[in-house]
Amino acid sequence: xxxxxxxxxxxxxxxxxxxxxxxxxxxxxxxxxxxxxxxxxxxxxxxxxxxxxxxxxxxxxxxxxxxxxxxxxxxxxxxxxxxxxxxxxxxxxxxxxxxxxxxxxxxxxxxxxxxxxxxxxxxxxxxxxxxxxxxxxxxxxxxxxxxxxxxxxxxxxxxxxxxxxxxxxxxxxxxxxxxxxxxxxxxxxxxxxxxxxxxxxxxxxxxxxxxxxxxxxxxxxxxxxxxxxxxxxxxxxxxxxxx
Numbered sequence: 584x585x586x587x588x589x590x591x592x593x594x595x596x597x598x599x600x601x602x603x604x605x606x607x608x609x610x611x612x613x614x615x616x617x618x619x620x621x622x623x624x625x626x627x628x629x630x631x632x633x634x635x636x637x638x639x640x641x642x643x644x645x646x647x648x649x650x651x652x653x654x655x656x657x658x659x660x661x662x663x664x665x666x667x668x669x670x671x672x673x674x675x676x677x678x679x680x681x682x683x684x685x686x687x688x689x690x691x692x693x694x695x696x697x698x699x700x701x702x703x704x705x706x707x708x709x710x711x712x713x714x715x716x717x718x719x720x721x722x723x724x725x726x727x728x729x730x731x732x733x734x735x736x737x738x739x740x741x742x743x744x745x746x747x748x749x750x751x752x753x754x755x756x757x758x759x760x761x762x763x764x765x766x767x768x769x770x771x772x773x774x775x776x777x778x779x780x781x782x783x784x785x786x787x788x789x790x791x792x793x794x795x796x797x798x799x800x801x802x803x804x805x806x807x808x809x810x811x812x813x814x815x816x817x818x819x820x821x822x823x824x825x826x
Contacts, residue, residue: 610653610702614710617649622712642713647762647784650720651727653706654699658728658735659752661695665739666748692735696728703727715788722798723784729805730780734758736809740816765789780805 622638629636638645703724708717734755742748761779765786768776776782783801787794 609656610706613649613652613656614706617645618710618712621645638712641766643715643788644762644766644785646707646711646713646715646720647723647781647788648759649710650703650707650724651730651759651762651781651784653703654696654724654728654731655734655756655758657695657699657702658692658731659738661691662735662738662752663745663748665691666742666745669739670744692732696732699728699731700724719788719794722795723787726780726784726787726798726801726805729802729809730758730784733780733805733808733812736812736816740812761785778804780808 622636625636625638628634700721704717704721707720707724711720734752738748738751738755742751758779758781761776761781761783762785764773764776764779764782766789773782777800780801783797783804787797787801790797
């Protein structure tokens with residue numbers, strides 16, 4: 584069995600799970616909602632309640648959430664697949680099959696992460712609301728993918744089954760708070776959210792000069808979370824180490 588067949592096996596699991604199958608069209612739906620749905624609702628509320636529209640002030644925040652939500656959903660599917668395979672002890676089979684554990688992790692983590700970067704960049708090109716340039720958006724998309732991988736592996740590390748995994752993925756949505764923090768907090772207080780990789784996405788988007796440094800900081804934070812959760816997730820329920 585080759586590495587691409589590991590990914591193919593994952594697609595088979597997605598097709599038979601209605602919840603996971605809904606994640607396939609999700610990137611386009613998210614893009615449409617963020618680009619047209621939310622501004623239209625904001626405009627209607629502004630006219631109805633006679634107040635100033637809020638979306639024009641937060642277009643960059645919407646674009647950052649767009650860049651993060653797409654890899655988050657794709658990696659959510661990956662984590663659910665890994666939990667199901669662990670429940671059925673399929674992951675142990677992959678560990679001794681020709682692709683080995685490296686091929687398994689490539690098919691379950693690395694490939695979805697790379698696909699999510701491409702999709703994020705594509706959806707940003709089609710549905711962006713702000714003047715954030717592609718030069719900066721693409722590195723941010725890589726950071727968003729790394730942040731999502733950290734959440735994905737964290738779910739696999741902590742959850743005992745798919746039900747717990749779904750609950751933890753919803754809890755992992757709190758990582759979006761890192762995006763909002765720099766918009767609403769000033770001074771050093773905003774750095775309370777610095778352990779969240781998404782915090783560095785916003786810093787890279789709104790700071791005109793030091794954004795490469797913020798990208799590097801975000802990738803470093805993501806790598807630390809991935810390393811920690813990866814070590815925990817590598818053990819089976821019986822205590823056997825898989826990777």
